[in-house]
Amino acid sequence: MRLLLIFCLLLTTAAQAACPPNPERSARHTELMALLADAPNETVAREYSNELWNIWGTAPDTTAQEILQRGMERRQAFDLRGALEDFNTLIDYCPGYAEGYNQRAFINFxxxxxxIALEDLDRALAITPDHIGALTGRALALIQLGRDREGQLVLREALKLNPWLPERNRVTPLPPVPQETVPEVEL
Structure with missing residues (x-):
């Protein structure tokens, strides 16, 4: 049993070392972000957004791509436990790849x-700050937790990047800033 544990640890360490670094942001990614922010309608925005999802969904290597694809297929088949296992494996293998965290967050959502979803969304956004899917997921998770003001602010941030998000109908007036109660002091 102990040898098996050591073997698994060595395998995990070797797998982490084998994942190549993320490629630099492509000129097309930057261009798509600008085009999306100024898209004239929902149809055009969807085309740009789909292309961005293809960029975000391109893993650093074939192994990571296969794990990501299998996890997404399992999620679509409602095998959430299997999908979660795949996304855990992907994150262990490529901890610098934002989409692994984003997909695992989606399963937890x-x-x-x-x-737990928020933790992964924060990790995804630390790697790819303009990941619209992660921003939107973060906004929705915050709202589900009753943190409406914070969620609405994050949703507005996502809408600056893509004003045609389907979640745009979730925008509500900002709740007031909570007032701190100051204890009264007797003089």
């Missing part, structure tokens, strides 16, 4: 584990 579906399972209503919003706090």
């Amino acid at each position: 579906i399972g209503r584990d919003y706090e």
